[in-house]
Amino acid sequence: MSETGNAADDEPSAGESSAAEPPVVVKIGGAKAVDPAGAVGDVADLVDDGRDVVVVHGGSTVVDETIERLGMEPEYVESASGVTGRFTDADAMEAFTMAMAGKLNTELTALFREAGVDAVGLSGVDGGLLSGPRKSAVRVVEDGKRKIRRGEHSGTIESVNADLLSGLLADGYTPVVSPPMEGKESDGGVTPVNADADRAAAAVAGALDADLVLLTDVTGVYADPEDPGTLIESAATPDELAALEGAAEGFMGKKVMAAKEALSGGSGRVVVADANSEDPILAALGGAGTTIERSALEADDDGDDAEDTEAVDA
Template identity: 90%
Template sequence: MSGSDAVADAAGDAAGDPPVVVKIGGAKAVDPAGAVGDVADLVDDGRAVVVVHGGSTVVDETIERLGMEPEYVESASGVTGRFTDADAMEAFTMAMAGKLNTELTALFREAGVDAVGLSGVDGGLLSGPRKSAVRVLEDGKKKIKRGEHSGRIESANADLLAGLLADGYTPVVSPPMEGRESDGGVTPVNADADRAAAAVAGALGADLVLLTDVAGVYADPEDPDTLIESAATPDDLVALESAAEGFMSKKVMAATEALSGGSARVVVADANADDPVLAALAGSGTTIRRSALDDADDDDTEGDETEETEAVDA
């Protein structure tokens, strides 16, 4: 039985609805209360739910409290991300798997959800090769920066999640991921939380809701009245990718990865709206459907992505 089949059985949803993966952003502007309440309602209704969270703001604060400065670099392909050396990685793990995951798990349990907190390292939940060096742009010049602790997620342990869901638990998942070393060793490394959620959603065949601090993807990033409500064709997706800027470009990238992996739809929506998860599943925000993927179009950015830093998205 596949992970997605096992989750479908675990959910016991008479309506045949797929599981839901909810990614809660970690920016200060994001209030998780609405998402917590919605997840509790979904679980009460018998829906299988997995929560993934980010935490870039708290990671930066933790780094600063330890007397360091957060370091961001620009990749050779123009993407800005966190550079995570050994000291920053220690702070990252403290903030994400320690503080934030524990606090969010407690909020869900207070709401009556039988939540269990997991990092991507636990049970090999999120796994892929470690990147110890990245190509960056400094003063207009391409350089190799070594000492990095990041990775690109290649697999998500759907069977682990399915087992927890079958036992009535709601997983609350946080980076770091399991970084595989060339010598067979394992090192906890940084991974983007949106793309972690995408890996989980794809593995489970789940609907993915990416909650953030805006209503969705805007055609004009400065004008909330230009919300793009849906992308259902390859042309729609091209327009969406062109409109997405900054942190939103990572969310659109994560959406395409989730859809390619097996998710049927991805919704980018406002975490601070009333009933944010339920509203997103009902059509608010920006909905991206699997039909938007052009299966004949090879992803020729794949090679470049292995050189990029993996920032923790808000």
């Protein structure tokens, strides 16, 4: 990442991180149970301390509400590999863009600015920030049978415009990023498409060699998904990561998948933590939640299993 300021200065200038302090990418979950207030305060504190921060947010609940207000029903499908995600046809994509880039990104950016953070709201389409091929069809399982559903508007992120983010950070801004991403058509066209927000945060964290904090509405990954008392505090070896993957069910499975992608891409560590705890980001960076270290990856792990998600959601 680029840095600014005089090398003789004792303190880092705005947008400049100490060599001992990598950037932080924070993903704020989109569930209704997630209160962003604590994260907003922590980001303000980190930025005041000279730490580079990029925020990525989801918004599945508000997307569903927007779809329903438009007289439609949210549709979720199961992929051939057993992952459940949103099916985003053209009408759903319109609602998705309205909710994510229009409503949520603007409102969250306003919260950060109110807290004194010089935040800049961006969608993944802006400047080709998040880019990859569009998936116009997905393989799904319906009534036990594998089918192909066409008309999908989703994509897998293959590139991140890290220069755009680095330039904003160097100028003292805090990017607030949301899907949609830039979906590249086979004919060279560009279509805004849905992208999973956890995986978007992972892609950004990998591109910036940043620590990644995935904030959600539970305290981390549980060995018994029904028992918060079985929190898995860390995974630092391949065996520990395998156990973590085995325990992660439902939405948590996506977060562990995103964690592996981030680590494979260059992130030093990923923490899954409670958005509603006191000082949630600072607590996560200090050891709260479930921390997954880069050492947990196998030496030859290149993240190829990331394509497990054929249907995506924010």
